[in-house]
Amino acid sequence: MLEVQHLYRSYRGIPAIQDVSFKVARGEVVGFLGPNGAGKSTTVKIITGMLRPNDGHVLFEGQDIAKDMVSFRAALGYVPEEAHLYTYMSGLEYLQLVGRLRGLEERVIEAKATRLLALLSLESWQHSPISSYSKGMRQRVLIAAALLHDPKLLIFDEPLSGLDVVSGRLFKDLLEMLAAEGKAVIYISHVLEVVEQVCNRVIVIAKGKVLADAHPAELTKLMSLPNLESVFAQLVQQQDTRATARQMVEAMQIGQM
């Protein structure tokens, strides 16, 4: 369904991603992992059409999205990493705005928005301004907005951020249901246990390059490591966290000696 081919993008001559390629099939949930600054956001911005690559292509159902961005956007649902919303609107008004921009019929918008807000436990606050919402509530509004038009491809960038345990569990079940419905899902998260549970495949990216692309179980078996977290740490060569923590405590005490 989605095919990313040799993406390259640089900022002021410094490459952010290099030769990033992968595929996401219908009914597949693909985990997209990487440390901060690895190039995940750049890749997602290119896939959503918000950023143009310097080189490479993104194909959706065999068509280059750059040639027909409108059809691609109509099939895309996106939950960004940061919950940036028009905070002076209420949750319902925001969904109405998104529905109208997507050209949905008025009665369909009303029915879907009301139902989704109720299912996401936002019914009582649907008329309250988003500025008063907690982080988790804003995240739920974003999820509702992404599902409103029944998209074929969904990109969730850190969707569990701010969600409580119940909403987190609901979201994991939702991912499985979406996959069962034939949707293609790209799931970006730092919560590796969830990725391990819900993703059919995991793509690990670091310093702008794809380091691994396989099923989580295959990765752990291949690298002889107990879990995905260990695989991730090994692949991206993360810093010695204990040493850094000690240095932070020492920094706190500067001037007290």
Next chain:
Amino acid sequence: MHDLIEQLAARLPLDFRILYRQFLLRVIDLETLSIQADVTAFLGQFAGILIMLSLVHATFNYVGYTVFTDAAARFAFCQHMAHYQIATTMLVIGLVTVISWDSTFPDRRDVMVLSPLPLTPRTILLAKLCASTAVLGLAALSLNIASGLMMALLMGAQAGPAWGFIQSLPAWCFTLAAASVFLFGSVLTIQGVTALLLPRRIFLRVSAFLQLAAFGLFLGVYFVQPSLTDPTAMAAPENQLILGSSPSYWFYALFNQLDGSLPREFAWIADRAWIGLTVAVAGAAGSLLFCYVHTMKKTVEQPDLVPGAGGLHWAPAVGNQLQTAVTHFSLRSLTRSRQHRVAFAFYLAIVLGLALSLLRSELERQPEMSLEFVIATFLIILFAVAGLRNVFSLPISLTANWVLRTTQLRPSPDYVAATRRALLVIAAVPAWLLAASLSLHVRPTRQAAFHLAVLALAGCIVTESCLIGFYKVPFTCSYLPGKANIQVTFWGFLIVLLVLIVPCAEFELRALQSPLKSCFMIAALAATLAALFAFNQWSAKDAAIYFEETPEEVITTLGLSV
């Protein structure tokens, strides 16, 4: 002098000084400025503009004074200019007070951020108050730095060069300071009383409307009130109501009282200034005390999230889905964002001022289709539409624009059509209805109906003119300072139109006398509108809807590093 100020400032507590500096930079809302704006530079520019105005006033006062040769004419001129300067100072102070509406009382963000720090509420409140008064003081001083001295010199010259100046200068300074304190205190009193009477949530909503009302009131009064500085006009029974209810006349009388030139029969007007000043100061003190003992605590105690009211949420469709979405988005952005409301209120106040002056002239004499009426109704439409277009260029939440990008499913002409719909629904149609209601009593009726038809076409033409090159969703695009100089473009556009309006209005009045000319005028306007519409649709075909201008990279790297 500078060292003395530094020494005095150093004696103030450190926490107060730090907070004062922070609050001083926040008196003017940062979001109303461009991204790269420097607040201290902005305040400097603001003071610079006022000083320039002051120099212009001073020059005009001096030249005007020397034109007259006899003492009575000079005295009358000075009196007229004294009232004009008091009214202008009060207007500027009023506008600054409105722009910095919420800056005197600590808001929720202040309380939540500063409460965990070792600061007393008294320090926070005092630092806020001092920051607000410092900006008001800067405005009052800058506006009168040259013209105030000149006014004192000219007024003093009536009583003798040396003694007159010594007497006039303190009187003038005190009057302006008192007028400024009166306005600032009145606004604080109104805010305090409203906060006392209403629950906090409702107060926050009402406060927004009060801010708009104050804005309209200050501008409306300034533009509409007549000049009554002539002793005969002041003594006329029909003017007593205006003199008794207009604060600018109260403080004008106060100045004359302090200067020793106020006739005894007008002392009651000056008394109103004293009473007003006392009430405003007492009210402001009460409001601050109330905020200190009640509101700051309430701010912390209020729940983080309250279920929204399920009341009326009527939002009718105004076209296709995209047009409805953009119009509702524009309306909500305009009504719920403080800086956008205030910016649009500036233009609405001009519209209101024109409407009120028309209403006044209609009440005073037999309403007829006059040049004044035609020009005023044209200006109502022009300021409403062009004002809204100008406010559309102020971004509201750039980070949230991603949703518009990812839902951009239609070609650019559809977005231009949606913005057109928003301009028509929010500005052109209400302004036309206002003009129509003012035309109800204009006779002959046929001419009034024809004028309304012309006005409708003119409103559409102004709307189309505003859309030229506007390939963006309202409120979603920032602009780089200096590149898209929207102010220069807007005011240039306005000046050109103002120059065109008088001959157009004269032509319309001539056309009203002949059915053939009337038809020709309607046809010409319709053709202009059709041409502009076609041009906008055609040019939008190849245009891309854009959201933010990004600066071009000045340094191009060669990529030679390994």
